[in-house]
Amino acid sequence: MKPQVIIIGRPNVGKSTLFNRLVGKKLALVDDQPGVTRDRRMGDATLAGLEFTVIDTAGWEDEDPETLPGRMRKQTEVSVEGADAALFVIDARAGVTPLDEEIARWLRTQDVPVVAVANKAEGRAGDAGLFEAFALGFGEPVALSAEHGEGVADLFDALWPLI
Ligand code: GDP
């Protein structure tokens, strides 16, 4: 079985865009509206010859488990259990938000290696957010532009030792 890599993060940070880039097909729904990914999607990913199964997750909502956002969050929590590594995506332009910090706290309780990914970092627009992402406590964050394909080599460097 291939290693499993799960993409985690709050809505609208570019998780599905990253999933699509790794899978190379338009499998995940990308939308400007937060929370558009309504369930988990799995795909075969290739990153510079590294092969793994990648899982795109629904947006993280701080909601009751009886509600749809709450159940989506639950699904995210369940699927991290079988994952060999997690890509924790933040929006480098927005910086680290309280919800990012909540997700970081939860991820630290999980038995999975985490790579912090500061997405939307094309140009220099994400520099401040990249710096903030260090404080999340998952080591050196990877500056990435999932949309423009920048930082993919750095993502490989961070991921290959873990899987
Ligand atoms: P998700 O909710 O985390 O799955 O986020 P999506 O992948 O649906 O993307 C949310 C929005 O961010 C969309 O408008 C994307 O086009 C945009 N986006 C994703 N990646 C990047 C990036 O690297 N740079 C910029 N500027 N925008 C991005």
Ligand code: MG
């Ligand atoms: Mg999505």
